[in-house]
Amino acid sequence: MKILIHRPLWVLIAALAASLACWKQVPGTKADRIAFEFIAASVINPPWLVSGTGNHDEPWSLQTSAAKSSKKQIISPAIIAIDDDPDGVFQNFPPSPIDVAVLLNNLHRLGEKKAAIAAVFAWEEPDAIGLTALAKTIGRFESVTMAAPLSRGTTSEPLPSAFLRASLPMSEVIGDSSLLSVVNRIAVRGTILGRENTMAGFQSLDSQSEEGASPLIARWDDRVVFAFPLVAAAQQLGLPISGIKVHCGSSITLSPQGPILPIDAFGRPISNASKTSAPLPIPAAKLIDADRSLLQRNPRAPLIVLDTRSTADPATLRFSEQVPQVVSSIVSDAGTHQAFTCKRLDYPREISFLIILALILSAISTLAIFPRNVMLLAVAGLLISAQFILASLATTWLPGLAALASVAAAFIISPLIPAPKKP
Numbered sequence: 001m002k003i004l005i006h007r008p009l010w011v012l013i014a015a016l017a018a019s020l021a022c023w024k025q026v027p028g029t030k031a032d033r034i035a036f037e038f039i040a041a042s043v044i045n046p047p048w049l050v051s052g053t054g055n056h057d058e059p060w061s062l063q064t065s066a067a068k069s070s071k072k073q074i075i076s077p078a079i080i081a082i083d084d085d086p087d088g089v090f091q092n093f094p095p096s097p098i099d100v101a102v103l104l105n106n107l108h109r110l111g112e113k114k115a116a117i118a119a120v121f122a123w124e125e126p127d128a129i130g131l132t133a134l135a136k137t138i139g140r141f142e143s144v145t146m147a148a149p150l151s152r153g154t155t156s157e158p159l160p161s162a163f164l165r166a167s168l169p170m171s172e173v174i175g176d177s178s179l180l181s182v183v184n185r186i187a188v189r190g191t192i193l194g195r196e197n198t199m200a201g202f203q204s205l206d207s208q209s210e211e212g213a214s215p216l217i218a219r220w221d222d223r224v225v226f227a228f229p230l231v232a233a234a235q236q237l238g239l240p241i242s243g244i245k246v247h248c249g250s251s252i253t254l255s256p257q258g259p260i261l262p263i264d265a266f267g268r269p270i271s272n273a274s275k276t277s278a279p280l281p282i283p284a285a286k287l288i289d290a291d292r293s294l295l296q297r298n299p300r301a302p303l304i305v306l307d308t309r310s311t312a313d314p315a316t317l318r319f320s321e322q323v324p325q326v327v328s329s330i331v332s333d334a335g336t337h338q339a340f341t342c343k344r345l346d347y348p349r350e351i352s353f354l355i356i357l358a359l360i361l362s363a364i365s366t367l368a369i370f371p372r373n374v375m376l377l378a379v380a381g382l383l384i385s386a387q388f389i390l391a392s393l394a395t396t397w398l399p400g401l402a403a404l405a406s407v408a409a410a411f412i413i414s415p416l417i418p419a420p421k422k423p
Helices: 006-025 029-045 099-109 130-138 161-165 228-237 313-329 346-366 368-393 401-414
Strands: 047-051 061-065 078-082 112-116 145-152 167-169 196-204 215-218 223-226 245-247 251-253 260-263 301-308 334-342
Touching: 006 346, 006 401, 029 047, 029 368, 029 401, 047 251, 078 099, 099 112, 099 130, 099 301, 112 228, 145 215, 145 228, 161 167, 161 196, 196 223, 196 228, 196 313, 223 228, 228 313, 301 313, 346 401, 368 401
Parallel strands: 078 301, 112 145, 112 301, 145 196
Antiparallel strands: 047 061, 061 334, 167 223, 215 223, 245 251, 251 260
16 A cells, blocks of 8 residues: 655654653643652652752752651650749749840840740730830840741731741742631730841641641731741751742652651641650749859750640640641751652663654554554653653663653644545
């Protein structure tokens, strides 16, 4: 049977054009990343961190939590408790701004350069002199993490500077963020959040359940804000907020080499680790006239000021119970290690691969409809298998999507070219 040359020729041209266009444009796109993540999930259980852009200079790379393959050292934070002050050491109960200033001044005197204050500081009629003293004391630290409960009102308020410094644009969040809690204001009016040297994380959300884990992230307009334990851990580990990567429904990564925290679609932490006993709190009154030995601890362990007063509201008490465990689980993570990097073939080999594939597709196009379609589907299956096998076993990333685009072009073009007429 005579075979017209124009069908194989047009299939060859279409297959090459489609594959080369995808070869140029697809690397680093969402589709390419999804393909890599699908293969990665088949090889290694999440959570993990995907880095790279998928091109020749920065190929796709996978990092996993080092704690998954090594025994994790439990690091408990040091806890300073603002309690009921049974001995009446401070001037007022609950503590006034000047009392809190005295507390923080003692922390600074004992050599603390960072402070993580989980207690919410807000007073109905604060003393102006006390507020000035408190602001001055907070300003002495290199950095301070503050806390505040957040809620959602009918009108949105501007994001406070302390929360802004500890937030990320929603445009940098990966995945579906529709199930994250939405907030737009601080629930307690007049909450003290400090000045330029402070960051803030939320204490609680009005939408969260009283049972189960509290969310680590929430949405405030076009920004994502973080829970206090996460901000405090990043502060202690010296990890910038800008280095945090959020993948909704998967993980929060504090830095390329930092802890990876598994989360669900609501931003709540997922952990199978057994709970550790809470560290013994140090009453705030003991800081007065104490020496530095009182606060000796692991360098990775933050010092956290908690509100444990019996008269505190239930949300605050529940938060104070959870904070040590959550912070401990973050700072105890041993970071990440490189799982594998899928390097790409050099330019000549990738182009040669696509040209040979296009020639094969061109030859297949000469067949009748049924065997042609069967062969095209077989080629597509072989390409998918080769992509999976080479990525998982040989850490090589083929231009698989470009190759599949070539097959799709052949599948579309072939039936459009009329079959040769019988003489």
